[in-house]
Amino acid sequence: MNLRASMLGLSLLAGLGVAGVGQAATPAQIAAGQKIAETTTLGNCDACHMFTGATEAGNVGPALQNVKSMVPNRKEFYAIIYDEEARNPQTVMPAFGKNHILSPEQINDVIDFMYTK
């Protein structure tokens, strides 16, 4: 339990450290993020979330628009993608980080992309 908590802390730190808080995202990162968000075997965000530009998006989760005001805190955004179940045990949003579906770098790319929405 403690181990898990500290592992989570560690990976959160790892992810955020990499993000270079305050550093502007490059177009390449944003493009990579879009690819991840729209690829079924990766982020697959559009299977559940509507966002502009998404084709055949689902509505299991809330539409992602004005994302900067929706989740202004990058750390919090990272945690939602890393393991939303920690915040909401009933959620159906997969724990992309905890379950090794996306790497910290990939999560950060998705965040960069989503912040353009």
Add this chain to the structure above:
Amino acid sequence: MRKTAMMAVAAIMFAPLMAQAGGPSKANSAKAIASAAARIKIAAGMNDQWLATLAAFKAANAAQAKGDFALAQSKAMTAATLANLSIQQASAQKKLWVNEVIK
């Protein structure tokens, strides 16, 4: 930039594991594969095997056969990590599933 930082972080995170497992050698990667296999067996017994676990395990065995022991070892470790996560999931669900039941 991000990538190198990432790798540094990963190196720090996994360094103890690597040290524990020993450097890449045929014997060490075989050991890693055997221990992944044991975890995989437990996950299967709990009806909760992940596709990615078996994919990593397969890659580990393929690398081992080709003599790429470093890759074999890292893939085996990935397989073991994923198997452990699914075992954790299955054990947690033994208690949690009742919360989802329609009452």
Add this chain to the structure above:
Amino acid sequence: MRLIIMALMGASFALFGSLASARAATPINPQADMKAFQGYFLKRFPKVPLAAYVNGPYNFSKSEADQWKQIMEFPPYQFALDTGKSVFNTKFPNGKDYASCFPNGGVGIAQNYPMFDPKTGRVVTLGIAINRCRVANGLKKLKLTTGPMADILAYMTSTSDGKPINVVVPNNPKALAAYRAGKEYFYSRRGQLNFSCASCHVQEAGMHLRGNVLAPALGMTAAFPLYRSKWGNMGTLVRRFIGCNKKVHSVPAKPDSAAYRDLAYFLTYMNNGLPVSGPGARP
């Protein structure tokens, strides 16, 4: 001081002990589960009458429902149905036939499956019963997911068309345990994506997962086997289980595994009273 702590500890042990035993002793009550299950959906989707749940996603998407009506002018399962009928009526090399293995010659009995077999202590789906019949007559088992098995199932199911589903969980410890295991399987999250069957088919029922409307769990077994455009051919309920397991990045169980037998037992029992409506067609 120490005494107080001891007393507190004793009390908490007693409390936990009684909680644990209360859980263990919770009676398995399929009838009550079924009432609650059906009631939940009827209340959540008041516009959908009970019998209409056999139409799965079509209750929730007008465009899919319209397409369906068109498709049903030339039902895509017709070929399987005809093939299944002729296979069913063809004698085995030993002179016997499928009819000899089933009550009422196998006609109008699909609503009673899956069935608990007290001899083996296991759940037997109609597909598994068909394979048992083949083995008893010196033939090889058929694949449980598609092909000739789906054809035979299509025919046998069609002879029960409209009959109320009537799965029985007898008061037998093994039958109750199988039912309970199926229930646990249905509600347990699994796979790298961490979903239970209920996550999608209860919690998110009626919502869109990408282009798909998520069918409510109620009625979900009634139209099988079915022709699915995405498959391009017929598939059994087990084939669907395998597909939905893979969707959450989980390794599927074996088609004839206890896990899938018990899951089918639980899920079909929840549909008791709904009309058999297979074979079906889906996008």
